[in-house]
Amino acid sequence: MKTSRGAAILAIITAALLILPLVVHDTFVLRVLTEGIMWIGLAIAFDVIAGYTGYLNFGHGAFFGIGAYTIGILMMQAHLPFWVALPLGGLAAALTALIAGIPTLRLKGAYFAIATWALSRAIQQLALNVEFTGGPDGMRLEAFLNPLFFYYLMLITVGVIFLILWYLLERAPFGLKLKAIREDEEGAKALGLNPTMLKMQSFILSAIPTGILGGIYAYWITFIDPSSTLGDLVSDQAVVMVVFGGMGTLFGPALGAILIFAFKTIFWAYLSDFQLLYLIILGALIAISVIFIPNGLWGTLVKRKAVARPQQKPEPASEPAALSAVAVPEEGN
Amino acid sequence: MTEPILKVNSVTKCFGGLTAVDDVSFSVEKGEIVGLIGPNGAGKTTLFNVISGYYAPTKGSVVFQGNDISGKPPYHLAGVGIGRTFQVVKPFAGLSVLENVTIASFLKHPKKADAERHAWQVLETTGLADRAHLSAAGLTLAGRKRLEISKALALDPSFLLLDEVVAGLNPTEADRTVELIMKLKAQGLTILIVEHIMRVIMNISDRLVVLNFGKKIAEGTPAEVSSDPHVVQAYFGEEAA
Numbered sequence: 001m002k003t004s005r006g007a008a009i010l011a012i013i014t015a016a017l018l019i020l021p022l023v024v025h026d027t028f029v030l031r032v033l034t035e036g037i038m039w040i041g042l043a044i045a046f047d048v049i050a051g052y053t054g055y056l057n058f059g060h061g062a063f064f065g066i067g068a069y070t071i072g073i074l075m076m077q078a079h080l081p082f083w084v085a086l087p088l089g090g091l092a093a094a095l096t097a098l099i100a101g102i103p104t105l106r107l108k109g110a111y112f113a114i115a116t117w118a119l120s121r122a123i124q125q126l127a128l129n130v131e132f133t134g135g136p137d138g139m140r141l142e143a144f145l146n147p148l149f150f151y152y153l154m155l156i157t158v159g160v161i162f163l164i165l166w167y168l169l170e171r172a173p174f175g176l177k178l179k180a181i182r183e184d185e186e187g188a189k190a191l192g193l194n195p196t197m198l199k200m201q202s203f204i205l206s207a208i209p210t211g212i213l214g215g216i217y218a219y220w221i222t223f224i225d226p227s228s229t230l231g232d233l234v235s236d237q238a239v240v241m242v243v244f245g246g247m248g249t250l251f252g253p254a255l256g257a258i259l260i261f262a263f264k265t266i267f268w269a270y271l272s273d274f275q276l277l278y279l280i281i282l283g284a285l286i287a288i289s290v291i292f293i294p295n296g297l298w299g300t301l302v303k304r305k306a307v308a309r310p311q312q313k314p315e316p317a318s319e320p321a322a323l324s325a326v327a328v329p330e331e332g333n
Numbered sequence: 334m335t336e337p338i339l340k341v342n343s344v345t346k347c348f349g350g351l352t353a354v355d356d357v358s359f360s361v362e363k364g365e366i367v368g369l370i371g372p373n374g375a376g377k378t379t380l381f382n383v384i385s386g387y388y389a390p391t392k393g394s395v396v397f398q399g400n401d402i403s404g405k406p407p408y409h410l411a412g413v414g415i416g417r418t419f420q421v422v423k424p425f426a427g428l429s430v431l432e433n434v435t436i437a438s439f440l441k442h443p444k445k446a447d448a449e450r451h452a453w454q455v456l457e458t459t460g461l462a463d464r465a466h467l468s469a470a471g472l473t474l475a476g477r478k479r480l481e482i483s484k485a486l487a488l489d490p491s492f493l494l495l496d497e498v499v500a501g502l503n504p505t506e507a508d509r510t511v512e513l514i515m516k517l518k519a520q521g522l523t524i525l526i527v528e529h530i531m532r533v534i535m536n537i538s539d540r541l542v543v544l545n546f547g548k549k550i551a552e553g554t555p556a557e558v559s560s561d562p563h564v565v566q567a568y569f570g571e572e573a574a
Contacts, residue, residue: 173439173448180425180436187423190385191484192411192440 017155021148030147034154034220036261041158041213042234043241043257044165044250048206050239051248052169053199054182055105059116061234062100062123063093063207067214068229072139073132075219082144086215093211094204096123101203105196117235124230138225141218150220157216161209166250168205178202179248237264240282244289246296255298260285336399338363338492338523339384344393344403346379353379355547356393361492366514366524368538368555370531372567375544377527378420381496384525385417386410397492411440416490418481420497420527424469431456431465433480437487452487459483459513475506482513493517495526499533511537535559543567 017037021030046060067089074085104115127133169175177198180188185195218224237260245256260282267278293300337360346354354376361367369377382388384395389404396402402410407417425433434455438448456462459479464472469480478498485493495514499507511533518524518537528534534541535555543551543558545567551558558564 171445173443173445176428176432176436176445177439179428179432183425183427184423186387187419187425188436189387189407190411190417190419190423191437192408192488193436194406194408 014159021151027147030151032265034147034151036258036265037151037154037158038213038217039237039241039257039261040254041154041161041209042238043245043253044162045206045209045213046238047242047247047250047253048165048169048178049202050206050242051246051250051253052175052178052182053202054248055199055203056109056113056239057116057203057206058113058235058239059100059118059120059123060206060210060238061230061232061236062116062120063096063210064214064217064234065120065123065127065224065226065230066096067093067211068218068224069127069133069139069214070211071215071218072141072224075141076139077132082219086212089215090208090212093207093214096211097203097207098200101200105199105203120230120232120235124226127226127230133226136226138223138228141222141224143222144219145222150216153216154213154220157209157212161212162250162254165205165209169250174201182248236279236282240286240289242296243286244293244296246298246300246302249296249298249302252296252298256296259297335363337361338398339525340396341380341384342394342396344380344383344390344395346376346383346388347391352547354383354390354544357542357544357547357549358393359542359549359552361523361525363523364518364521365539366518366526366537368534368541369525369527369544370529370534370541371544371550374546376547377544378496379547380544381417381494381525381527385415385494411488411490414488414491415494416485416488416492417494418478418485418496418498422474422477422481424472424477424480426468426470428469429466430461430469430472430476430480430483433469434483434487437484440487441489455483455487458516459486460509475502478502478510482510486517491523493522493524495524495528497527497529500529507533 020033024030042060042064046057050056070089070092071082071085074080074088075082100116100119104112104119107115128136133139169178177193180191180193181195181198188195214229218229241256241260242253243256244260245254246252264278268275271277289296295303339361341357341359343356343358344354345352345356357380359367369380371377379388383390383403386402386405386407386409394401394403397410397413397415400413402413425436431449431452434452435445435448438451438455442448442451453462453465456465459482461476461479461483464476469477472480478501482495482498499510502510507530514524514526514537526534526538538555540553541551541555541558542549543561543564550563550567551561553561
């Protein structure tokens with residue numbers, strides 16, 4: 001029952017998002033929605049490595065920036081069409097994850113966070129100092145001004161990312177295996193899991209969609225520079241969205257992305273004189289989430305529900321079910 | 334006699350200047366329970382870690398079912414049929430008991446539904462089915478030790494390494510675990526067990542291997558070993574011997 005209701009809600013939201021542009025013609029609103037959807041994609045991609053695998057990647061923004069720059073360079077300097085450049089943006093991010101992952105995935109906890117943060121700073125400095133990125137002046141892409149195109153492109157891309165990740169992490173064994181790594185890497189080895197391999201797969205799975213979204217962003221915004229695409233903000237916001245929404249739940253980060261992005265939009269629309277405050281609030285929100293809702297919004301909601309409705313055991317297909325009925329007296333827990 | 338399932342050939346394991354396991358050799362025949370005993374710090378757990386692939390031996394080799402497995406990683410050994418538990422239990426604390434065991438079941442049952450069904454069967458055997466939906470962190474020590482065994486069993490191993498699965502349990506719980514171990518033996522599983530509780534180890538083992546300061550000091554049936562002067566000396570000191 002629970003899943004079918006969830007599916008119904010998702011279907012309604014999807015339908016609403018699909019027909020929305022037919023009703024709303026305001027370009028500003030469309031633009032805000034497009035960016036909001038992009039953030040959902042960035043947050044759920046970040047959740048793969050941070051939430052499911054337990055490796056807090058403070059360099060998530062680097063994948064985004066590398067995707068953006070790959071598309072920019074391929075379109076403007078190699079004159080490749082967008083549809084050819086876009087998957088290569090994802091591939092570039094995957095390669096970055098592969099190379100960066102070999103040394104950094106050996107680290108744990110705060111050390112991994114620091115190393116990935118430092119790496120993303122290094123990549124930003126690189127983009128500032130080499131010629132072909134345009135350095136601090138950034139890079140202008142050929143303008144394709146069609147808000148509707150980008151709205152639908154973003155919606156479909158994020159929808160597909162969500163479905164793929166949901167299947168891999170919640171339906172296929174892969175998600176549970178990643179959680180085993182998160183909970184106890186040494187213990188997981190004894191059960192036949194290869195942590196090095198799984199962590200790398202998870203890192204790459206997190207990088208590919210992020211690179212693709214960076215590519216779409218670059219073509220959509222038509223201008224990229226090291227501070228907008230390779231700055232701290234992309235990583236920091238992703239961290240807050242996922243921690244606040246609920247790590248390792250996929251739905252939580254999506255919810256967190258919507259709430260934080262809405263807050264950001266309102267804040268910058270009405271309180272743009274206090275931009276500095278935004279980062280302070282973001283930081284405070286991480287601290288508050290970690291202390292008061294360690295499972296995030298979604299995790300807390302789901303737990304409440306689980307307590308209210310006692311778990312019933314799905315009957316296994318074979319005979320042992322009868323055995324347990326005899327052996328086990330009713331237990332309230 | 335047929336080829337032993339496990340052969341430990343002069344295994345030595347050093348950590349820097351410390352020799353934790355010193356030239357130990359023994360073998361385990363198919364279907365037996367071999368107890369590995371010795372005073373604290375004798376090197377039992379280190380030897381376990383060498384056999385299960387967590388440490389590579391400094392010298393010597395470990396041969397399992399005719400293949401040299403020394404230095405192979407643990408996840409490879411799980412695949413060839415070696416299941417192990419940890420003395421310091423390693424539950425996936427944030428996951429449910431069922432999820433814990435399902436993860437181990439993936440080894441032989443790559444499909445999630447099959448793995449879950451298999452996990453239920455294992456939990457029925459080990460008596461944890463009624464707690465399947467509890468978080469692993471919410472289990473008592475006895476429950477967590479049972480979960481360790483469940484996870485190792487879910488691999489469908491042919492050889493099981495049990496590291497102090499009875500220690501710390503009350504007598505009733507201990508008896509249930511012993512019962513479970515005997516049931517596993519009856520099913521044809523070969524077991525190497527480390528245990529401190531003599532009442533248990535003397536009763537269930539077909540043979541014992543005794544370590545002291547990393548060296549093997551005795552090997553034989555429980556009766557032989559308990560009257561061996563070296564063993565008595567190791568446990569009770571010079572005068573008693």
